[in-house]
Amino acid sequence: MNTLSVKPGDIVATDFGLYEHWSIVTDKLCDQGLYMLISATKRNGTVIEEPWNVVTQGKKTIVSNVSSLNTIDEMLQKARTQIGRWKYSVTDNNCEHFVTWASGAKVTSNQLASGLTGGTVGAGLVAACSENPTALKLLGGFVLGVGIGVAASKITNKSS
Incomplete structure (x- = not known):
């Protein structure tokens, strides 16, 4: 501070x-x-x-x-x-x-909404691009997508 x-x-x-x-x-x-x-x-x-x-x-x-x-x-x-x-x-x-x-x-949480959207997109990409989309691969895509979605939702600084 x-x-x-x-x-x-x-x-x-x-x-x-x-x-x-x-x-x-x-x-x-x-x-x-x-x-x-x-x-x-x-x-x-x-x-x-x-x-x-x-x-x-x-x-x-x-x-x-x-x-x-x-x-x-x-x-x-x-x-x-x-x-x-x-x-x-x-x-x-x-x-x-x-x-x-x-x-x-x-009352909302952009981090939560972005994370869930990113997770859904990540799992969907794994399903679409994988020859054998196992549950573990789908989960991995979901988790990666959640992380990207939450990270992308960070707020901006007033002074920016």
């Missing part, structure tokens, strides 16, 4: 390699003087408001070009209602679902 300028209400994405973790910058500072982030995590199984460094784990983080339909106060209030209540699920209630929900946008 050395050169990243953030403010409450910003939506940030942390690059964890294959996927991005989405969080909302809150109006609270941790004891290190950094903004807290609120997000839904598999690590906690729910929504939690945590220090910047705990969430980002030193990984590259960008301010997204995604904006909230709600005011900052409305978004933070809505997000905080789910602390300890949101049941994390990669398919139904992941970090991107949470952030889009709290921001008032259509």
Whole structure:
């Protein structure tokens, strides 16, 4: 976070390699003087408001070009209602679902949709191009396609 300028209400994405973790910058500072982030995590199984460094784990983080339909106060209030209540699920209630929900946008996950589309295309290509499309080959094509689809769905930086 050395050169990243953030403010409450910003939506940030942390690059964890294959996927991005989405969080909302809150109006609270941790004891290190950094903004807290609120997000839904598999690590906690729910929504939690945590220090910047705990969430980002030193990984590259960008301010997204995604904006909230709600005011900052409305978004933070809505997000905080789910602390300890949101049941994390990669398919139904992941970090991107949470952030889009709290921001008032259509609840969706582009990473999930792109991953499933990529997986379907990958398996379809294996089926079309292979003389003997075994279940293992189809699964391999699906997994590769999921990875490509999720990686291709990364969000863009506001400052780009």
